[in-house]
Amino acid sequence: MHTIEIPEKKKAVDFPSEIDEMTADQFTCYVDLVLKYVSSKITENQFKMRLVQKLLDLRMSFRYAFLSVEEKEECDTSLVRLSELMDCFIEEYQKDGKPVKAFKLKSVRNFLPVISGYHGPRDCFENISYCEYRTARGYFRSFAEDGNEDSLNHLVAVLYRPAKKFWFIRKFMQSSDGEIRIPFHSKSNPLLLEQRARKIAKAPYPVRYTVFLYFSGCEDFLKTGKPQVDGVELDFSQLYKEKSSENTDKSDVGMVGLLFSLAETGVFGTIEQTDNANLWDIMVRVYQVVMQMKSLEEKTKSNGAC
8 A cells, every 4th residue: 555644634545556455446447547548548647647536536626726826736746746656557568679568457356246236256266166167268268359348248247147036034044155146057048148248238348347357367367376275385377388389279278178077087076067166176176187197297207217
């Protein structure tokens, strides 16, 4: 957090220094400003000025109109200085030997638990099934490739669903798993998905795009993150390393093929039961199998060398 002290008012104001410290309203505004900047509707300075106004909840007062020229310049200068702190949301990297600026946008935090009356997943894909993930991933990749808003709407519609009936009572029952959303599986009524997509399409674009960013952040964490399970750190990047120098997309695990392979082991039950299993349970199992195979390969090579 950044802290600004106002001596004359004996007051200190805190505001975010990274996106995970933002409120849902602040992050949605941030995304909106980024989209406007990318589409050349505002300049970088305007982006910074408007963002600092949002983060500090600064509103133009009618008193400003009656200030002297010197006082207005002093206010404007202070705002410009504060806007320089917004550089913490912009990172610079080298591309083709040239410095390139990019906005920090990805996070595993779901800033928007509810959209259009529908409830979304928890942070970091904590409560989504394998079926939910592989279905949403298809729409995610489609939108990333062609920018079709229909794919974006369907991505949100898969992840955001109505609350279970009588949830206000069911949540207190001993059998409750704490999941408020109605389940999503391969046999879910596709008409209901289309109905949600049409309703979600009416939500502001920055709101829907925020869900895309959430999915992107979680997807990156699946490939590069190091979650801890029972105190043991797992390196999921091992699952996506290329096994050969062939010019193919080795980082993409076949979703359906993986489903059939896991179902054959019977660890999670039938194909349907495996598809409805928690994504993280699936990932941990895949990691376990891959690491066991690598260990066996290393032992085989070692014995062969002897």
